[in-house]
Amino acid sequence: MTSAISINDLRKTYANGHEALKGINLEVQARDFFALLGPNGAGKSTIIGIISTLVRQSSGTVSVFGRNVATHVYETKLDFGVVPQEVNFSPFEKVADIVMTQAGYYGLPRALASERTEKYLRKLGLWEKRDNRSRMLSGGMKRRLMIARALVHEPRLLILDEPTAGVDIELRRSMWEFLQEINQSGTTIILTTHYLEEAENLCRNIAIIDEGRIIENTSMKSLLGKLDSQTLVFDVQDELQPEMFAGIGLARSRLIDPHSFEVDIGRDDDVNHVFRHLETKNVTVKGVRNKTNRLEQLFLSRLKSA
């Protein structure tokens, strides 16, 4: 399979002496939905900056679809679109003009630029705002505008640096659907996010970076498979008595309130056992949920061990 991104021994030391990247090696396959996670200051934005040529690497190589970004600058730039972490368009320009201008930078003729602008503004729910100055948009709309702008030249690779930061949950979910749709149509997506639920839901592969080094690089499935235990919260219809859930028999179970309790489930434990026990006690289960996001648990444990 073709690599969308291939990074070899990438290092970056800024002018102030800060060593942001300490030898990064990373492969992202074409058509992948890839999560790049790490705490603040880990080096995620530096990697994105180097791919997009806004940051110069100290050493190492970065290739996009087989072409070195340092030596094939103009060709590689046609292949990707970037949605930066911070809003970076002029607040005084109209929404449609921002997207049209970006299309012009990629050499799209006016008619095609106009068609694509309408297509992506409609898809991202901004068409009605096309004549508004961008400063009049809400935070979520500004994020969507940056996605429309990054897609107007229909790149093969879309890099999203925390695209849903500050976006409400409803809008975030609609953005997830949109991103899944464009990924399914063949666009490779690299996502950095602080919402681990977002990475878990969207991404097939993942790398965790900390202090300029990759500390985990695997598939989401195998990473989540490394989770030794998870805590499930059971919400029940009737008021619970301690004896009703005490006999569950698993490692640990605790009453949270009269209508819910939590159970630590090990990797080899059988969750059906809990349901069978509750059935014998005539307890009706209304819902089951993870106490914390599974990826979040893993993420924190990997950072701690690193």
Add this chain to the structure above:
Amino acid sequence: MSGSHKYIAFETILIKEIRRFARIWVQTLVPPAITIGLYFLIFGNLIGTRIGEMGGYAYMDFIVPGLIMMAVIQNSYANVVASFFSQKFQRSIEELLVSPVPNYIILAGFIAGGVVRGLAVGAIVTVMSFIFTDFSIHNVPVTVGVVLMTATVFSLAGFVNALFANSFDDISIIPTFVLTPLIYLGGVFYSVELLPEAGRIVSSFNPIFYMVNTFRYGILGTSDVNIMWAIVMLTAFVVALFVACILLLRKGTGLRH
């Protein structure tokens, strides 16, 4: 990028630049017109009638080319330095830097924007000057050539300033402490013949002195400088500044970390 794609990119930057200064016309087109209008009224009309002739022409006629050139210089410089630095400040320049537009197209787009604004303000001032005096153009190629080259030189200079600037203070230092004194001492209001020998020697190191006098030659047919030498010098400035800007862009000065 193919040639047609590059042309579209250039046109996009230019249109964006024109749209920017046209949107804020009250800040970009009106103030220079008022300022230069006041120069015409006070120095040209009220004081000028008492001065009499300068360089063989009525004082008003003598200062018209210099004032037009002053408007062109200030506005071409101001357009590029303000626009490029604002885009750096807002980080909207990143839109352009992550795109496949070559550096020389980026530079050409911003410079063309500065030249258009310089010429637009120059045209406004020229029209205003007809309220106070009447003149015809003595040498059209020299007039058009020198005004275009001057606008280009100061657009390029504004671009260099914007690349190095880290704050809004940095983009006002050069216009205030360098550009304005050079313009005022560049023969806009007087002929170099009025200066003592030392003053003439100092003036000969002021590039604006050559630009103003070449433009004055184009309009009136009189000049304190050798026209060919002035054109060669202007061309050298354009080439040197263009090369400097390209090298700075390639190095990523003020733009890439």
